[in-house]
Amino acid sequence: MKQDTKLIALGRAPVRAQGPVNLPVHRASTILSEHLHGYLHRFDGDNRYDNVTYGATGTQNARALAEAVAAIEGGHRTVVTGSGLSAVTMAISAVVSAGDHVLVPDSVYGPARRFCVGVLGRYGVRTSFYDPGMGADVARAMRDDTRLVYTEAPGSLTFEMQDVPAIARAAHERGALVAMDNTWATPIYFRPIEHGVDISIQAGTKYLAGHSDLVIGMITTATDALFRAIADQAHAFGDAASPDDCFLALRGMRSLSVRLERQSASALKVVRWLEARPEVKRVLYPALESDPGHALWKRDFAGAASLFGLALHTTDEAAVARMVDGLDLFRIGSSWGGYESLIACNRMPIARDVVPWTETPFLLRVHIGLEDPDDLITDLEEGFARLGA
Ligand SMILES: Cc1ncc(COP(=O)(O)O)c(C=O)c1O
Numbered sequence: 001m002k003q004d005t006k007l008i009a010l011g012r013a014p015v016r017a018q019g020p021v022n023l024p025v026h027r028a029s030t031i032l033s034e035h036l037h038g039y040l041h042r043f044d045g046d047n048r049y050d051n052v053t054y055g056a057t058g059t060q061n062a063r064a065l066a067e068a069v070a071a072i073e074g075g076h077r078t079v080v081t082g083s084g085l086s087a088v089t090m091a092i093s094a095v096v097s098a099g100d101h102v103l104v105p106d107s108v109y110g111p112a113r114r115f116c117v118g119v120l121g122r123y124g125v126r127t128s129f130y131d132p133g134m135g136a137d138v139a140r141a142m143r144d145d146t147r148l149v150y151t152e153a154p155g156s157l158t159f160e161m162q163d164v165p166a167i168a169r170a171a172h173e174r175g176a177l178v179a180m181d182n183t184w185a186t187p188i189y190f191r192p193i194e195h196g197v198d199i200s201i202q203a204g205t206k207y208l209a210g211h212s213d214l215v216i217g218m219i220t221t222a223t224d225a226l227f228r229a230i231a232d233q234a235h236a237f238g239d240a241a242s243p244d245d246c247f248l249a250l251r252g253m254r255s256l257s258v259r260l261e262r263q264s265a266s267a268l269k270v271v272r273w274l275e276a277r278p279e280v281k282r283v284l285y286p287a288l289e290s291d292p293g294h295a296l297w298k299r300d301f302a303g304a305a306s307l308f309g310l311a312l313h314t315t316d317e318a319a320v321a322r323m324v325d326g327l328d329l330f331r332i333g334s335s336w337g338g339y340e341s342l343i344a345c346n347r348m349p350i351a352r353d354v355v356p357w358t359e360t361p362f363l364l365r366v367h368i369g370l371e372d373p374d375d376l377i378t379d380l381e382e383g384f385a386r387l388g389a
Pocket of ligand 1: 084086109203
């Protein structure tokens with residue numbers, strides 16, 4: 001089955017039965033057992049993973065979403081979590097123990113960095129950071145106790161690409177696992193497991209849900225052992241997504257591919273226009289030929305999401321505030337992947353351990369939604385006029 005058909009056909013109510021097209025919302029804490037024997041053995045063996053046994057360990061809606069996402073990811077099975085961040089923290093913490101070492105790219109999503117250093121550090125797991133530009137050379141940063149090499153491409157805020165297949169080969173040669181935060185590309189444009197990754201993480205909050213109205217996460221694994229370890233971890237921590245959010249995520253998933261196609265085309269149009277503007281120092285977007293990560297992106301990715309970084313020549317924050325505050329279509333906000341355009345501003349440099357970030361004092365982050373790109377360009381053009389005013 002082709003990817004676009006999977007988005008439509010999977011995770012539905014039984015198709016031939018008389019009833020609604022979509023699986024109804026099963027709101028539940030208690031799941032009743034038919035008899036005492038069934039109750040006593042409800043978590044035995046595979047029951048805990050396969051059956052609906054308790055609200056917090058997965059309703060019918062979570063199961064349907066997980067099944068669809070696993071197929072789209074080309075993975076074994078998927079654990080649905082309460083947020084994108086909990087997908088990151090459950091995936092990492094499920095596979096490490098005290099005494100282990102984790103390697104994380106310097107460009108990683110900030111809260112993931114804080115989790116590794118702050119929380120895992122307290123539990124005796126050490127984290128060190130590596131240059132996201134390292135491919136096979138990541139082996140040099142590995143130690144005998146390295147259990148996990150984490151990846152995220154492109155990196156949060158700074159958009160560096162990573163050579164994921166080379167990193168996966170190097171990590172596996174030394175006996176480590178590989179996880180990837182693939183929220184930017186989604187499995188429509190990059191399928192981590194097909195490129196050697198063991199654990200694929202997605203903040204479904206962004207493009208998959210697509211309407212800026214829920215938080216949810218997904219972890220898809222290459223093997224059954226990893227699926228069980230991560231599902232057990234999520235259950236142990238009581239991490240769960242609500243059935244309503246699973247329903248909405250599945251509804252968003254139906255249009256994921258067409259939204260991405262349109263948003264990606266609009267982003268490229270806006271980005272090319274921005275590149276030619278005198279106010280713009282640099283656009284950070286791997287789909288651009290001028291981007292340092294372009295060759296890797298072109299080799300491995302089937303498309304580009306509609307989120308990019310924007311460095312301006314001006315260092316005058318008040319001028320940037322005049323520009324941004326007056327925008328009509330671009331609203332100020334930090335989540336992304338919805339149907340609407342957004343702009344955010346981050347003070348730089350952000351925390352870095354091995355590759356200092358030299359572009360200062362701030363970096364804009366732009367998300368292109370489903371509006372007509374010409375209107376978005378007009379909005380930005382008027383913004384640039386305020387910048388110089
Ligand atoms: C790359 C990346 N991963 C994970 C997350 C976390 O997702 P959530 O907001 O659902 O916790 C985010 C959120 O901004 C993100 O940008």
